[in-house]
Amino acid sequence: xxxxxxxxxxxxxxxxxxxxxxxxxxxxxxxxxxxxxxxxxxxxxxxxxxxxxxxxxxxxxxxxxxxxxxxxxxxxxxxxxxxxxxxxxxxxxxx
Amino acid sequence: xxxxxxxxxxxxxxxxxxxxxxxxxxxxxxxxxxxxxxxxxxxxxxxxxxxxxxxxxxxxxxxxxxxxxxxxxxxxxxxxxxxxxxxxxxxxxxx
Numbered sequence: 532x533x534x535x536x537x538x539x540x541x542x543x544x545x546x547x548x549x550x551x552x553x554x555x556x557x558x559x560x561x562x563x564x565x566x567x568x569x570x571x572x573x574x575x576x577x578x579x580x581x582x583x584x585x586x587x588x589x590x591x592x593x594x595x596x597x598x599x600x601x602x603x604x605x606x607x608x609x610x611x612x613x614x615x616x617x618x619x620x621x622x623x624x625x626x
Numbered sequence: 627x628x629x630x631x632x633x634x635x636x637x638x639x640x641x642x643x644x645x646x647x648x649x650x651x652x653x654x655x656x657x658x659x660x661x662x663x664x665x666x667x668x669x670x671x672x673x674x675x676x677x678x679x680x681x682x683x684x685x686x687x688x689x690x691x692x693x694x695x696x697x698x699x700x701x702x703x704x705x706x707x708x709x710x711x712x713x714x715x716x717x718x719x720x721x
Contacts, residue, residue: 570685574676577690581669590665592691595672 534606534613545617552620559612560605561620570597579626589615591623629701629708640712647715654707655700656715665692674721684710686718 537545546552552563567573577593577600584590594601602623604616632640641647647658662668672688672695679685689696697718699711 570676571680574673578669578673581665585666590692592689594687594689596687597685 533608534615536606536609536611536613537617542612549617549620549624555603556605559610560603561612561616562601562603563620563623564594564599564601565623567598567600573598573600576600576626580623583619583622583626587615587619589619591619628703629710631701631704631706631708632712637707644712644715644719650698651700654705655698656707656711657696657698658715658718659689659694659696660718662693662695668693668695671695671721675718678714678717678721682710682714684714686714 542554542558546554546561549561549563552561554560555562565573565576567576573595577595580591580593580602589604589606592603602620604620605611606613606616637649637653641649641656644656644658647656649655650657660668660671662671668690672690675686675688675697684699684701687698697715699715700706701708701711
């Protein structure tokens with residue numbers, strides 16, 4: 532059974548706690564671009580986030596290059612944002 | 627001093643050897659999307675490519691998610707494609 536999609540109120544409430552995360556894909560996903568000092572630090576972040584994603588079996592779509600990493604979360608099975616996306620975005624903030 | 631940009635003939639000749647790589651960004655970059663079995667394998671590829679990139683101090687822009695990794699090479703300092711981009715694309719093929 533797939534996770535329930537957040538209501539608009541749940542979604543907006545959750546986003547208030549997520550500094551720098553923005554809605555994208557018609558409100559079905561959240562995205563943030565993180566800045567780093569170089570490529571190695573960007574890659575280190577992606578690896579740490581990858582470990583968390585693997586642990587929860589919920590994987591972001593990422594962009595990665597010299598000094599940046601972009602993270603997008605959505606729940607494909609549910610067709611939108613779920614509590615799991617919010618949970619992993621919060622985990623990304625703590626890395 | 628920045629690397630010289632490839633001539634059109636050099637570029638087209640090099641691309642003949644690079645299966646699946648396509649010109650993008652108005653011919654100033656090359657891109658390929660690689661397919662993998664899951665997130666872990668995509669990330670493993672990105673880490674291996676990252677090590678090669680770091681070694682040459684020439685870094686791709688990447689996309690990464692469950693079952694795929696996209697690789698884009700360009701030489702920003704030169705404003706286009708150089709021999710270094712071709713070299714690293716070939717290295718990516720061997721990973």
